[in-house]
Amino acid sequence: MKKIIIISIVFLVSCNMVYSISPRVHYTYDLFVGLNSKKSIGLYWENGFDLNYQKIKSKFSFGASYLTSRLGSAIYSNAIKQDNFLVYSDYEINIFSIIENEDKKEKVYTSTDFEYYIKHKITFNPRLNIGYFYSDYESEIFDELRNTSLLVSPELVFSYRFLDKIKLQSSFGYNILHGDGSNGVGTLYPFYFRFSLSYLIYKGFKVDGDTDEDI
Amino acid sequence: MKIFKIFTSFLLISLLISCSSEPEIDPNSMDSIEILDSSLLNPANYLVSEQIFFPTEEDLNKNVIIAVHGYSATTFEWDELRTYINNNLFNENVLLSQVLLGGHGRSYKDFKSSTYHDWQQSIKDEYDKLTSRGFKNITLIGSSTGCPLILDLFNSNYFGDNVKACFLIDPIIIPSSKLLSIVNVAGPLLGYVEIDLDEGEEKYWYRYRPYQTLKELNNLIIKVRKQLEDDLNIGNVYMKVFKSLKDNAADPVSAVLLHKGVISSFGKIEVEMIDSDLHVFTRLDLRPDVSDKDRQNQQKVFNELSTYHLGIKQ
Numbered sequence: 207m208k209k210i211i212i213i214s215i216v217f218l219v220s221c222n223m224v225y226s227i228s229p230r231v232h233y234t235y236d237l238f239v240g241l242n243s244k245k246s247i248g249l250y251w252e253n254g255f256d257l258n259y260q261k262i263k264s265k266f267s268f269g270a271s272y273l274t275s276r277l278g279s280a281i282y283s284n285a286i287k288q289d290n291f292l293v294y295s296d297y298e299i300n301i302f303s304i305i306e307n308e309d310k311k312e313k314v315y316t317s318t319d320f321e322y323y324i325k326h327k328i329t330f331n332p333r334l335n336i337g338y339f340y341s342d343y344e345s346e347i348f349d350e351l352r353n354t355s356l357l358v359s360p361e362l363v364f365s366y367r368f369l370d371k372i373k374l375q376s377s378f379g380y381n382i383l384h385g386d387g388s389n390g391v392g393t394l395y396p397f398y399f400r401f402s403l404s405y406l407i408y409k410g411f412k413v414d415g416d417t418d419e420d421i
Numbered sequence: 422m423k424i425f426k427i428f429t430s431f432l433l434i435s436l437l438i439s440c441s442s443e444p445e446i447d448p449n450s451m452d453s454i455e456i457l458d459s460s461l462l463n464p465a466n467y468l469v470s471e472q473i474f475f476p477t478e479e480d481l482n483k484n485v486i487i488a489v490h491g492y493s494a495t496t497f498e499w500d501e502l503r504t505y506i507n508n509n510l511f512n513e514n515v516l517l518s519q520v521l522l523g524g525h526g527r528s529y530k531d532f533k534s535s536t537y538h539d540w541q542q543s544i545k546d547e548y549d550k551l552t553s554r555g556f557k558n559i560t561l562i563g564s565s566t567g568c569p570l571i572l573d574l575f576n577s578n579y580f581g582d583n584v585k586a587c588f589l590i591d592p593i594i595i596p597s598s599k600l601l602s603i604v605n606v607a608g609p610l611l612g613y614v615e616i617d618l619d620e621g622e623e624k625y626w627y628r629y630r631p632y633q634t635l636k637e638l639n640n641l642i643i644k645v646r647k648q649l650e651d652d653l654n655i656g657n658v659y660m661k662v663f664k665s666l667k668d669n670a671a672d673p674v675s676a677v678l679l680h681k682g683v684i685s686s687f688g689k690i691e692v693e694m695i696d697s698d699l700h701v702f703t704r705l706d707l708r709p710d711v712s713d714k715d716r717q718n719q720q721k722v723f724n725e726l727s728t729y730h731l732g733i734k735q
Contacts, residue, residue, distance in 0.1 A: 248601070286681070
């Protein structure tokens with residue numbers, strides 16, 4: 207645990223340094239780098255890294271994650287060492303604007319309103335992950351057991367962006383392909399929660415024609 | 422408002438489903454109050470502690486096998502081992518206790534109200550009675566859920582030096598049905614789970630599995646998995662695990678966790694993966710299609726047991 211905390215601090219400090227020394231170019235995308243953590247319901251904690259890219263004008267974002275029990279349940283324990291390599295795509299939906307439309311309410315906000323702030327920082331992002339799973343059984347006795355699998359998992363992500371540079375996400379996902387005793391990898395469980403904390407390393411700047419909401 | 426209405430409707434539907442949580446029980450099945458496990462009617466035929474109250478020196482030199490069945494099963498699961506022992510004149514060296522887990526072999530209601538501590542109590546009772554009468558060469562053999570129950574006792578150092586060996590058949594540490602992991606949420610909505618049984622099995626297995634017992638099972642296997650993650654020391658006990666390569670109840674990866682997590686004075690325990698798709702492949706009676714390979718697999722385990730107890734692998 208101590209190791210993880212130290213790695214996290216070093217990581218965030220390095221990100222901040224990269225951000226502060228990077229040349230001020232007018233990027234048209236936001237790039238977040240962060241730490242993420244996954245808890246399979248009934249099994250392991252897996253921790254790792256996350257990279258997220260979002261074009262300024264687009265509601266879609268793309269990312270890649272690496273999660274492993276080596277940085278989670280398998281630290282100093284006999285838990286199975288397993289790795290998840292994922293790429294994903296999100297679609298950003300502003301939850302509060304949907305509710306408002308449903309209730310047919312109309313309200314004008316100014317950007318200094320607290321309500322405005324909350325409503326534009328919390329988003330609901332349906333996500334689809336695709337990837338590769340590997341489990342290390344560490345003995346030839348188990349050579350006949352399957353230890354790799356394709357990963358396909360829809361995920362419901364709640365995202366909260368604050369202090370402009372930090373994004374906190376929590377999500378619930380379902381691995382469509384999971385072990386069932388005859389097929390799939392036994393330690394690949396279907397349901398999981400995931401948490402991530404990301405830091406903006408490159409910020410997209412407003413370009414002509416963009417509205418505030420785009421950013 | 423619409424979201425609130427959908428949420429309220431969902432809660433109401435869930436409540437209605439959870440109300441119809443009692444199954445219709447066939448009076449000729451294990452779930453009914455009419456049928457009891459044979460070991461409750463004739464305990465002396467099943468338990469050494471009910472058979473030998475004042476053991477002789479000759480009795481005390483024999484090995485006693487305590488056989489533990491799995492979740493929702495009965496002593497029937499180990500009847501074929503008794504037959505094997507009797508047919509091979511192995512009974513001159515070995516005595517067999519077929520323990521009926523607490524809460525099992527009785528009615529659905531009894532099963533529903535039992536906890537895994539109740540299931541485990543029968544193993545402790547038989548072990549305590551045997552050791553108090555002087556038996557010192559005890560072997561444990563468990564199938565499916567019997568295995569984590571035994572391992573949990575090893576972890577709490579319940580067994581002293583009297584247990585010499587332990588054989589685990591298709592141990593469940595990771596369930597094949599991963600839905601067990603959400604039993605706390607889905608269980609109250611479902612009430613119970615009905616399973617398919619082959620002809621004749623309804624007298625020896627529960628057809629209906631109350632979610633309360635599935636919750637107990639889930640708690641037990643999570644507890645033992647964590648014990649394995651932290652090293653489960655069995656001391657001077659010889660242990661061997663046999664695990665089917667395909668299994669619809671206990672995921673084969675359970676064997677990996679045992680291989681990594683159990684440590685003994687002899688180092689790593691022995692694990693053998695068996696080319697079978699049966700859960701508890703040592704029980705073949707009442708199975709519809711038994712192949713020659715299935716019989717060979719069963720004999721292999723029984724032969725290893727006899728080899729061990731005839732002193733070759735002491």
